[in-house]
Amino acid sequence: MQKTSLYLSAIVIIFLSACGGDNSKSVELDKREAALLEREKQIDSITKDYQVLVRMRDSLSQINTVQLDTIIMNAAWTDSLIGEWESRLVCISTTCRGYVIGDQRTEHWSFLSDSTGLYLEVAGKAKSPKTYLATASANRNELTLKEQDRESASPASLLSFSEISSRQLRGQKRNTGADNCKLVFSVLLTPRSK
Known part of the structure; x- marks a missing residue:
């Protein structure tokens, strides 16, 4: 009987330690999931910033084209004014x-x-x-x-x-x-x- 209760105690201890190990794995998995979600948010933010910069670059290139056209149009006086x-x-x-x-x-x-x-x-x-x-x-x-x-x-x-x-x-x-x-x-x- 003592042997049986010793065996039962050992089995209970093994099950409890196995469950405890699964709990730490679950916590580690939750941490990885949270880190992955944070990384996805950062990537979304970088993507949005990139799109804003692309639109700004495009608008600036249009402004530069207008300024260049104006400078070319006004780049020289007529011969009678020089x-x-x-x-x-x-x-x-x-x-x-x-x-x-x-x-x-x-x-x-x-x-x-x-x-x-x-x-x-x-x-x-x-x-x-x-x-x-x-x-x-x-x-x-x-x-x-x-x-x-x-x-x-x-x-x-x-x-x-x-x-x-x-x-x-x-x-x-x-x-x-x-x-x-x-x-x-x-x-x-x-x-x-x-």
Whole structure:
């Protein structure tokens, strides 16, 4: 009887240890499953980030194409504008303080271009030169001038030509001044003697 109870005790101990081993295997299997689910979440996140980056790359390549087209369209001045000019500006309309109709200015203008765009450099007698980024209209008779050294909030000037020839350029320059006042100058450009 003692042998039987000893055998039964041994069998019970073996079964209990076997069940305990299965429990640790079950816990280990649950841990692996949880790690696998976490890895799948990470892969989904990486895949979503990749798709966002691909869409961003595609949109940027479209923007670069538009910018390249604009630069190519505006990459050079027409032959009649290239070079250095003496300008005579006469105020013909104003709502700005400090200006009166008939005010005159004489400046030196240079029409420049490089791979980044079109520029107009303006040098007055008493002032340091200003550089304007120029955007030409399709027919090149109108230029929008944006002062390069100022913040983007500064208003642009509009320069329109009514007469373009190798001997002279005539037109108007429209500025918006402080407090949204308006200035209109008649413009006469003649080639600068070298």
